[in-house]
Amino acid sequence: MDISTSLPELLDPSLWVYKSEGNANIVLSYAGSDPKYAGIVLRVRKTQNERGIVSEDGDIFSLEHEHDFQRHIISKLINSCYISQMQLIRVTPTFLIALSNSLSTVRPPSRQHKDLDTSQPWAALMSDHTIVPELQINDRAHAESNPETHGLESSESLPKVIAVEIKPKWGFLPVSPVINPAHSVKYTTCRYCMHQHWKGRKHEHHIQSSFCPLDLYSKDPQRVRTSLKSLLRSPQNNLKLFVDGMPIMLGQGQSIDKSFSVLESFFRRIVGESEAPNVAGVDHLVDLLTTIIVSDSLLQMLKYHQQNLDQYDIEGIFPWYDKLELDTKLHDPSIAEWNEIVQTYLRRISSPDAEMPRDWAECSLTEQLHYIYEFVLSATLKDCSVIITLWPEAEEDSYGRIRCDPGEGEGTIQLPSSTRLLRYKIRIVDIDPKRLGKIPSYFALDQNIVRHFRTLNVHKDCSLQSFTFP
Ligand SMILES: O=P(O)(O)O[C@@H]1[C@@H](OP(=O)(O)O)[C@H](OP(=O)(O)O)[C@H](O)[C@H](OP(=O)(O)O)[C@H]1OP(=O)(O)O
Numbered sequence: 001m002d003i004s005t006s007l008p009e010l011l012d013p014s015l016w017v018y019k020s021e022g023n024a025n026i027v028l029s030y031a032g033s034d035p036k037y038a039g040i041v042l043r044v045r046k047t048q049n050e051r052g053i054v055s056e057d058g059d060i061f062s063l064e065h066e067h068d069f070q071r072h073i074i075s076k077l078i079n080s081c082y083i084s085q086m087q088l089i090r091v092t093p094t095f096l097i098a099l100s101n102s103l104s105t106v107r108p109p110s111r112q113h114k115d116l117d118t119s120q121p122w123a124a125l126m127s128d129h130t131i132v133p134e135l136q137i138n139d140r141a142h143a144e145s146n147p148e149t150h151g152l153e154s155s156e157s158l159p160k161v162i163a164v165e166i167k168p169k170w171g172f173l174p175v176s177p178v179i180n181p182a183h184s185v186k187y188t189t190c191r192y193c194m195h196q197h198w199k200g201r202k203h204e205h206h207i208q209s210s211f212c213p214l215d216l217y218s219k220d221p222q223r224v225r226t227s228l229k230s231l232l233r234s235p236q237n238n239l240k241l242f243v244d245g246m247p248i249m250l251g252q253g254q255s256i257d258k259s260f261s262v263l264e265s266f267f268r269r270i271v272g273e274s275e276a277p278n279v280a281g282v283d284h285l286v287d288l289l290t291t292i293i294v295s296d297s298l299l300q301m302l303k304y305h306q307q308n309l310d311q312y313d314i315e316g317i318f319p320w321y322d323k324l325e326l327d328t329k330l331h332d333p334s335i336a337e338w339n340e341i342v343q344t345y346l347r348r349i350s351s352p353d354a355e356m357p358r359d360w361a362e363c364s365l366t367e368q369l370h371y372i373y374e375f376v377l378s379a380t381l382k383d384c385s386v387i388i389t390l391w392p393e394a395e396e397d398s399y400g401r402i403r404c405d406p407g408e409g410e411g412t413i414q415l416p417s418s419t420r421l422l423r424y425k426i427r428i429v430d431i432d433p434k435r436l437g438k439i440p441s442y443f444a445l446d447q448n449i450v451r452h453f454r455t456l457n458v459h460k461d462c463s464l465q466s467f468t469f470p
């Protein structure tokens, strides 16, 4: 497949509406009228401070590299049904500058210190996972064939698609024997929970979250439910809610708003007015997400590889990196090199003695280098996001043509205490390669987090269920 193309008709800022952003990219939804592009998002890079300046050709962190990394490397670890196809389009400084100007009033102030990188020659087109394009197309056709109902209050004006994005972060406790005994708290308190305290020290207005990723990854419905409630209470950058593709602002650190009217409307659409839901919409959502998360394998795959690719902990990796950096010229791998690294890793974890990592002190230089790369790969999986999208099961007469492939990454689920069915899909986003050069900052952050946590005299065993909210 040709992964890059020129689509000059898309280089018009008025066709794009701000959807969301992270530290490195801004994502916009297509708002034009060409059905060919319905349900597409544009992902545009922001100015880089750590990934370096990206040149048009040859830079190891080019968008083409990112594309190949997702398609050929991550797909060997995570079933490709969860991974979005990406197509690169040529962009121009004129377009990017105009786009950037059009975004100045809609971007959150906390993200405005980094602007679009207007020198980028490429941007990426991907499916918008927060919507179901077929529903939009059907609705448009329905509205055109029933002009008399246009603009009237009807079930058509109720929300059709809810999407919840979760950035689940690190799902495991380390077992590496290389960890400094003074930092043994790392064996019982997870990275996220300790990091919350460090964030609190760094940022005056930080509100501590009670979310623990180990609950979310636990496969125990009670723990998963607890973690989702904590996320809804303090979403930070770990939970986003989209309604019909539009981001919904969520409060931070407040009690869960039981009347989340948008969720009530969504579920009312599904069960109908006569069968008004007897549980708050937010509880329905938590129940559905719990069932999906417990039964689907994506989070389990993420946790498994995060942990296995990080056998020695940064406390074991950093000294090797530090030494090798002086001795040899460490470099970020090409796709061919990543392929070798992943094949070696997959052979290792499928071998009978996979449970027993090589003694750290006995690893050869080649092995040290390999485990450094494995650690960097693990960093990608510790920072990705998962989007779960829910919409009403197709009724034969109106949505009968929607494709419903059975299998992993999507399915049908029954609304509790109702006969109504919903469809769902799960996708993974933000699976970009991380730079090897971040290892010193990973080590510094790790040490700050654990040292600060030790001063607090807080005891939390993340292998046990977190506190349950009423
Ligand atoms: O190191 P962490 O765990 O704080 O993760 C960083 C994230 O911070 P978080 O703690 O999730 O708020 C951080 O997220 P925010 O900017 O805080 O939303 C980024 O995702 C960063 O990745 P990159 O530099 O954009 O490639 C992330 O850096 P990596 O560690 O993934 O390289």
Ligand SMILES: Nc1ncnc2c1ncn2[C@@H]1O[C@H](COP(=O)(O)OP(=O)(O)OP(=O)(O)O)[C@@H](O)[C@H]1O
Residues within 6 Å of the ligand: 019, 020, 021, 022, 023, 024, 025, 026, 027, 041, 043, 084, 126, 127, 128, 129, 130, 165, 240, 383, 385, 429, 430, 432
């Ligand atoms: N395919 C998609 N469909 C819908 N929304 C998306 C898609 N990809 C990304 N987004 C939205 O855009 C946001 C930013 O994208 P992404 O996570 O890739 O940015 P990033 O800057 O690389 O993140 P990070 O801060 O983790 O480095 C996501 O959190 C999500 O809300």
